[in-house]
Amino acid sequence: MGDQPLLVMDRIVKSFPGVRALDQVSLTVRRGEVHVLLGENGAGKSTLMKILTGAYPRDSGSILLNGNPVEIESPQQALALGISMVYQESHLARHLNIAENVFLGREPRYGSLPGLIDRAALWEHTREHLAELNLSLSPRTAVRSLSAAQCQMVEIAKALSAEARIIILDEPTAALAEKEIDRLFGIIRALKQRGVTFIYISHRLEEIAAVGDRITVLRDGRTIGTVPSATDPRELIRMMAGREIGELFPRDFSAPGEELLRVERLRREGVLRDISFSARAGEIIGLAGLVGSGRTELARAVFGADRRDSGDIYIRGESVEIDTPEQAIRAGIGYLSEDRKLLSLALGLSIRANVTLAGLKKYCRGPFIHQGKEYQAVESYIKELSIRARHPDQKVRTLSGGNQQKVVVARWLATEARVLFFDEPTVGVDVGAKAEIFSLMNALVRRGGAIIFISSYLPELLAICDRLLVLSRGKIVRELSREEATQEEILYYSALGN
Numbered sequence: 001m002g003d004q005p006l007l008v009m010d011r012i013v014k015s016f017p018g019v020r021a022l023d024q025v026s027l028t029v030r031r032g033e034v035h036v037l038l039g040e041n042g043a044g045k046s047t048l049m050k051i052l053t054g055a056y057p058r059d060s061g062s063i064l065l066n067g068n069p070v071e072i073e074s075p076q077q078a079l080a081l082g083i084s085m086v087y088q089e090s091h092l093a094r095h096l097n098i099a100e101n102v103f104l105g106r107e108p109r110y111g112s113l114p115g116l117i118d119r120a121a122l123w124e125h126t127r128e129h130l131a132e133l134n135l136s137l138s139p140r141t142a143v144r145s146l147s148a149a150q151c152q153m154v155e156i157a158k159a160l161s162a163e164a165r166i167i168i169l170d171e172p173t174a175a176l177a178e179k180e181i182d183r184l185f186g187i188i189r190a191l192k193q194r195g196v197t198f199i200y201i202s203h204r205l206e207e208i209a210a211v212g213d214r215i216t217v218l219r220d221g222r223t224i225g226t227v228p229s230a231t232d233p234r235e236l237i238r239m240m241a242g243r244e245i246g247e248l249f250p251r252d253f254s255a256p257g258e259e260l261l262r263v264e265r266l267r268r269e270g271v272l273r274d275i276s277f278s279a280r281a282g283e284i285i286g287l288a289g290l291v292g293s294g295r296t297e298l299a300r301a302v303f304g305a306d307r308r309d310s311g312d313i314y315i316r317g318e319s320v321e322i323d324t325p326e327q328a329i330r331a332g333i334g335y336l337s338e339d340r341k342l343l344s345l346a347l348g349l350s351i352r353a354n355v356t357l358a359g360l361k362k363y364c365r366g367p368f369i370h371q372g373k374e375y376q377a378v379e380s381y382i383k384e385l386s387i388r389a390r391h392p393d394q395k396v397r398t399l400s401g402g403n404q405q406k407v408v409v410a411r412w413l414a415t416e417a418r419v420l421f422f423d424e425p426t427v428g429v430d431v432g433a434k435a436e437i438f439s440l441m442n443a444l445v446r447r448g449g450a451i452i453f454i455s456s457y458l459p460e461l462l463a464i465c466d467r468l469l470v471l472s473r474g475k476i477v478r479e480l481s482r483e484e485a486t487q488e489e490i491l492y493y494s495a496l497g498n
């Protein structure tokens with residue numbers, strides 16, 4: 001009984017029209033372990049978990065819990081079996097408070113009366129779960145006002161309240177700052193002690209070693225193998241990719257050229273304070289700072305997506321009017337947003353439509369779109385970025401998360417913008433794709449562009465940027481040259497209350 005695995009997924013097959021997403025995938029999870037699922041974008045990780053949580057039916061294969069075959073045909077059924085999923089994009093109801101979300105659909109009732117929710121019990125149980133997670137929030141706090149990290153904790157509280165035995169985390173650290181990641185790991189370890197089992201999807205190899213026990217690698221919808229988490233990262237990459245990955249940070253530094261963008265005294269009440277900086281051709285400038293420090297707000301204000309109260313923008317020394325994204329695009333500024341679903345992608349449209357949307361004019365002859373040229377261009381981006389798709393006309397909705405991200409990158413490349421804001425472009429993409437995005441960024445600045453690169457992942461910023469601007473509470477508190485910048489320096493200035 002002690003050696004009986006908690007969960008066995010055996011030879012699972014799942015096809016979508018035109019793709020076999022899972023081809024006899026097997027996964028064995030032991031009680032109380034953190035089992036990592038690793039694989040490149042499109043390998044089948046999310047699909048496998050959606051089958052486990054009853055979101056998709058499988059074509060064949062079986063699932064055993066404690067050695068007994070189970071049928072999981074709906075998320076409710078999965079929950080009843082103690083299987084709970086914490087999604088990357090929060091699925092919480094934003095208009096409700098924490099307690100209402102934690103017990104949504106399972107509210108404690110007075111006796112057997114159907115209509116009466118026992119409010120006191122609702123608050124009390126929620127308070128207990130929040131305390132378990134060391135969260136000092138009132139159960140009555142509106143979910144709308146929570147940070148991404150707090151939303152995630154509420155999702156975990158929800159899983160605990162449902163007495164989940166298996167908690168699935170899909171890229172849980174993507175939206176978290178370093179400190180919040182440590183805290184999440186602390187909670188995972190504590191819950192593990194109490195017998196909770198985790199299935200953990202992530203692309204960050206160093207965090208896998210820190211928190212994982214064993215790793216199962218998927219590639220092209222097949223199981224490659226299960227190995228201990230101490231396995232050499234190079235071996236893991238080889239298992240994932242089935243090929244050698246090029247240099248991860250292929251940056252060649254050279255003297256910057258003419259000034260492309262200058263921002264002077266940009267202000268936005270309560271958000272941005274007196275921001276001035278410039279970017280020159282050939283430069284990658286990093287924007288460092290904690291979540292909420294104003295990095296995304298800065299990008300949005302320069303791009304015309306948010307209003308500004310004052311401040312001037314110059315392109316190649318000439319003052320430009322930018323009050324809308326259209327004006328920004330015309331001025332040669334692009335913004336690759338961090339929230340690829342909400343702001344950037346039309347999920348119901350094809351890859352081709354999404355890529356050419358922003359730069360459509362290039363493919364027009366008079367009023368007509370030149371289809372041949374458009375296809376050619378889109379096909380070359382699909383190849384350049386290794387987007388896993390069958391056809392340029394495939395709907396973006398049917399791509400894996402990481403491949404959707406690459407479509408956003410392709411879209412901005414197609415506009416030929418000279419100044420590009422990249423807001424967390426590597427969140428959710430695998431090592432192979434990451435190397436491809438960095439090499440593209442390198443190529444873009446070598447061709448005379450400038451990139452303003454927002455990332456919460458310091459090793460990345462340090463490796464690829466010419467210089468760094470550290471933001472804290474809407475203000476640039478420090479500029480660090482490549483030589484001066486270290487993780488400690490950045491964290492120190494990020495935390496400055498000024």
Ligand SMILES: Nc1ncnc2c1ncn2[C@@H]1O[C@H](COP(=O)(O)OP(=O)(O)OP(=O)(O)O)[C@@H](O)[C@H]1O
Nearest residue numbers: 016021041042043044045046047398399400401402
């Ligand atoms: N609803 C769908 N319709 C059609 N194809 C789909 C659908 N969902 C997934 N796929 C395809 O199944 C394959 C596996 O996708 P999946 O989302 O499981 O990948 P993943 O390993 O989670 O990748 P990522 O790291 O990018 O999130 C991909 O080729 C994807 O395009």
Ligand SMILES: [Mg+2]
Nearest residue numbers: 045046400401
């Ligand atoms: Mg996925």
